[in-house]
Amino acid sequence: MINPERIKKDFPIFSNNPDLCYLDSAATTQKPRQVVDAIENYYYSCNSNVHRGIYKISEDATNRFESSRENISKFIGSRDPRQVVFTRNTTESLNLLAYTLGKSLHAGDEILLSTMEHHSNMIPWQFLREKGVIVKYADITPEGTLDLHDLTGKMTKKTKIVSLTHVSNVLGCINPVNEIAKIAHDNSSLFVVDGAQSVPHMPIDVERMNCDFLAFSGHKMLGPAGIGGLYGRFDLLDNLPPFMGGGEMILNVSLDGATWNETPLKFEAGTPNIEGAIGLSAAVDYLRKLGMDNVRNHEKELIGYTMKRASEVEDLIFYGPRNPEMHGGVFTFNIGDVPAFDLERDLSERSVSISSNGIHPHDTATIMDRDDIAIRSGHHCAMPLMTRLGVSATSRASFYVYNSKEDVDRFFAAINDVKVAFAK
Amino acid sequence: MINPERIKKDFPIFSNNPDLCYLDSAATTQKPRQVVDAIENYYYSCNSNVHRGIYKISEDATNRFESSRENISKFIGSRDPRQVVFTRNTTESLNLLAYTLGKSLHAGDEILLSTMEHHSNMIPWQFLREKGVIVKYADITPEGTLDLHDLTGKMTKKTKIVSLTHVSNVLGCINPVNEIAKIAHDNSSLFVVDGAQSVPHMPIDVERMNCDFLAFSGHKMLGPAGIGGLYGRFDLLDNLPPFMGGGEMILNVSLDGATWNETPLKFEAGTPNIEGAIGLSAAVDYLRKLGMDNVRNHEKELIGYTMKRASEVEDLIFYGPRNPEMHGGVFTFNIGDVPAFDLERDLSERSVSISSNGIHPHDTATIMDRDDIAIRSGHHCAMPLMTRLGVSATSRASFYVYNSKEDVDRFFAAINDVKVAFAK
Amino acid sequence: MTEEEIKAEIILDHYRNPRNYGKLENATSAITEYNPICGDTVHMQILFEGNAVRDAKFIGRGCSISQASASMITEMIKGKTVDEVMAMKKDDFLSVVGFNLGPAREKCALLSFNAVEKLVKGYKK
Amino acid sequence: MTEEEIKAEIILDHYRNPRNYGKLENATSAITEYNPICGDTVHMQILFEGNAVRDAKFIGRGCSISQASASMITEMIKGKTVDEVMAMKKDDFLSVVGFNLGPAREKCALLSFNAVEKLVKGYKK
Numbered sequence A, B: 001m002i003n004p005e006r007i008k009k010d011f012p013i014f015s016n017n018p019d020l021c022y023l024d025s026a027a028t029t030q031k032p033r034q035v036v037d038a039i040e041n042y043y044y045s046c047n048s049n050v051h052r053g054i055y056k057i058s059e060d061a062t063n064r065f066e067s068s069r070e071n072i073s074k075f076i077g078s079r080d081p082r083q084v085v086f087t088r089n090t091t092e093s094l095n096l097l098a099y100t101l102g103k104s105l106h107a108g109d110e111i112l113l114s115t116m117e118h119h120s121n122m123i124p125w126q127f128l129r130e131k132g133v134i135v136k137y138a139d140i141t142p143e144g145t146l147d148l149h150d151l152t153g154k155m156t157k158k159t160k161i162v163s164l165t166h167v168s169n170v171l172g173c174i175n176p177v178n179e180i181a182k183i184a185h186d187n188s189s190l191f192v193v194d195g196a197q198s199v200p201h202m203p204i205d206v207e208r209m210n211c212d213f214l215a216f217s218g219h220k221m222l223g224p225a226g227i228g229g230l231y232g233r234f235d236l237l238d239n240l241p242p243f244m245g246g247g248e249m250i251l252n253v254s255l256d257g258a259t260w261n262e263t264p265l266k267f268e269a270g271t272p273n274i275e276g277a278i279g280l281s282a283a284v285d286y287l288r289k290l291g292m293d294n295v296r297n298h299e300k301e302l303i304g305y306t307m308k309r310a311s312e313v314e315d316l317i318f319y320g321p322r323n324p325e326m327h328g329g330v331f332t333f334n335i336g337d338v339p340a341f342d343l344e345r346d347l348s349e350r351s352v353s354i355s356s357n358g359i360h361p362h363d364t365a366t367i368m369d370r371d372d373i374a375i376r377s378g379h380h381c382a383m384p385l386m387t388r389l390g391v392s393a394t395s396r397a398s399f400y401v402y403n404s405k406e407d408v409d410r411f412f413a414a415i416n417d418v419k420v421a422f423a424k
Numbered sequence C, D: 001m002t003e004e005e006i007k008a009e010i011i012l013d014h015y016r017n018p019r020n021y022g023k024l025e026n027a028t029s030a031i032t033e034y035n036p037i038c039g040d041t042v043h044m045q046i047l048f049e050g051n052a053v054r055d056a057k058f059i060g061r062g063c064s065i066s067q068a069s070a071s072m073i074t075e076m077i078k079g080k081t082v083d084e085v086m087a088m089k090k091d092d093f094l095s096v097v098g099f100n101l102g103p104a105r106e107k108c109a110l111l112s113f114n115a116v117e118k119l120v121k122g123y124k125k
């Protein structure tokens, strides 16, 4: 069982900002003392470059760095630490894949995404259009979940890669990745999972999920920014060409070319974010102690409570599946209708006042901020999904282990304040 | 004037390891309390995602992040903070350039490097061979400096890019970058500078140097790992295509493609290393307070003293220019001759014992480590230079602001220990 | 009422009852400025005559700041000479609109300012 | 003398006076193993006969650990059956060679072990 009040004591930001109601953990999470202490301990006891030093503190640093890899590998259910590449974040993990997998794609090959993807799981693949690769998108259902029917319908013999988010950072829907893994593999497609919103929030077992690759970010799971991971099945990773070149990733270099270091070092050019890896490993320890089942159950409870209360608020539009079992701790909403600008339509409606269609998410966030409630508003790096939903933007409250029902209550009180402030 | 004993007090690693003589700052430097405190202060007061949050702590985080950029920009003499892209390290900065500049290169175009380059300023450019780009290398002089004559001789009308290290991490030589900038520009070539070993150690003014790009790493200048920079002349940066795709770097995204955010955000896909940038900015403050002229003079004194003492030690071979004015704080050496393996020659010399040719750098480092002296040994990510020097590896002691003459004395005492341990 | 509250009231008033909202049939220049961060959009239309802004109208969608400041700027520029409009400073405009806008919201306010600036510069050329 | 000091002495002795150093004229298999980190190189040559290692020699360049352990392994495998050699465990070999080698130096010691392992496996196939 998660006790948010006790957990909060591990996060000094809350004692330094006693009124802060932080509801933006899907963007980035707060850091517990345990993570910051692990980093400080590294700095003050054995800070040095890894892998090549033949002195005590460097061997200590290398051990901490590589055992962090092992710890993170275990956390996501990978049986071999060589299956975890350290990257900056989910975005870099997916770019690494697009660049390296992309090398063996040809004109006419297809990549299948969905309309709910984060820009980070969209733009890197769109880059491959340059070489004639076709990017397709599975649609969403009216309930705000992935349309599996549409997904299978868009799969062809040419579909080399299926890349999908596990949990949408807008709709909150939890996609059936185990099922999709089977569909993709039956079609001989690789299956890439964007785990940015799932690895932090629920038990993950890459072996059981049977995905080929999984991307995630440290800063969204109590760890530092600047560190993330890419899990890849060993044989697949091992056959990929390198992404960046430089120190550490080579075996042998001459003026005429080079050969590559073993996987995963082959993908880690230059001095890595050593303290970042150590901090992320400490975050993983913290989460493991809480228990990922408990983390998920806590968020399920919060999102269930939130949706129940939301359904009682007039004009509150919210997105994603109504069943908390299928919904992560992400609550995306609008107060009234906030359609996108449309020159033709809006010109013809010129007598209609601009403010007649609900409250803009920016205004919602600003008013909430006056109540010390931190929510996010905008496109959430999912512009095509905004377009699909027919809105110019949305607001989003997202939960984590330090959030409580009281936070949800404060949130709804603030919703009321917003409505009062913008009352006609 | 630099007072290493006083400076050491700012670095808790030295009080935690009172016997540590750290001579590996060219690999990575230690971190002063001021840097770690700046990071901790960020975590505990306003940790949040940057650029898109409409609440107080996020605006505070964004301000700290962007003013860090401005501070770092000023530190290297750039007049416009938009000229600094945050990357993971020097390696990523150079890969970013190779990937993006590389897009407009054609078969037959030439890139001019030198044989003293770090792998990070070699492999990314070698990648471009795939498309028929030719990579050439200026040689070194017998004194261990860049051979300018050879450099100009290898420049042709096809030379699109000249990319050179400012200070060699092996030879220690300070290359005449101002002069080379002129040579490169007269030839209409772009001039890229690998500043990994210069930005931390001497005053840098990119405008006066007149380079087009400059790469550097935070962890080599008292800052955290996982953060680095790429300076680029604004008009040049602004005309480059993006490198990685994802959140933050876009202006507008649809299912059919995207447009890019303004420079430098265009190059910063995904959540950046916010705390890393803040830590690096604190490091820059620390260095500025010391004065970069003082930093350089301190190291000049140490390397001068080191070379003077070295010349009195029998069998001590060392590399790079003898004039301290042209030599950074990097002392690379071997005890006796350590040639590379050569199957033919070594087979024919089969009666010769393996130990007859000096002491291997690994053995040197191991023995020194017993005296708590941390030096580096190996190829220093410069294998082609090892080949050029005709050695299989070298040892290296490198200095920074916390090193003193006493460290140099301890180093020479340890050299003697090494010789005794391996005496025949 | 504090000065800040008064400014907030003014913003809300402009947001609820935008001045010069709609299509300017005989516009000589028009531009659509867009803030992708939040979808704020302002379509600004100006009727230039000789050296003066004879009329200005806008349509748009977005937050109160973006739409209210568009409304306010149309009032400010109507009747002014092109040179007078060009002399308008960003910071002055922000201080008219703004009750301590954070950096994120400043962009909302500047959307219409940028639109006007571009139109005026384009006309001047 | 502590056990560690004794092992260090043995290493130095093998390094200074390597056993089985040189060319094995009638070798049936040979391989060059290389550690790019430091340039350590071992060229290992084995003469297999039936199911046994009849002779083994090496040449090489590198640190004391890499060269001494090559010398030691040639002594260990000479006269052994292929199966016996294949049964040799990494960790056992390290504990014979090693006086608390750190992870970086372990690689030096394992260079010759890996060379032998590859040759034996190659012969067995």
Ligand SMILES: Cc1ncc(COP(=O)(O)O)c(C=O)c1O
Binding pocket: A247, A269, A270, A271, B026, B027, B089, B090, B091, B092, B118, B120, B121, B165, B167, B168, B169, B194, B196, B197, B217, B381
């Ligand atoms: C000259 C030079 N260039 C590039 C690098 C690579 O730096 P990083 O590993 O921080 O990317 C180094 C440091 O190892 C260096 O000394």
Ligand SMILES: Cc1ncc(COP(=O)(O)O)c(C=O)c1O
Binding pocket: A026, A027, A089, A090, A091, A092, A118, A120, A121, A165, A167, A168, A169, A194, A196, A197, A217, A381, B247, B269, B270, B271, B272
């Ligand atoms: C679903 C999803 N994918 C990818 C990302 C990108 O993460 P990062 O910015 O850490 O690379 C995010 C977070 O913003 C996300 O929610």
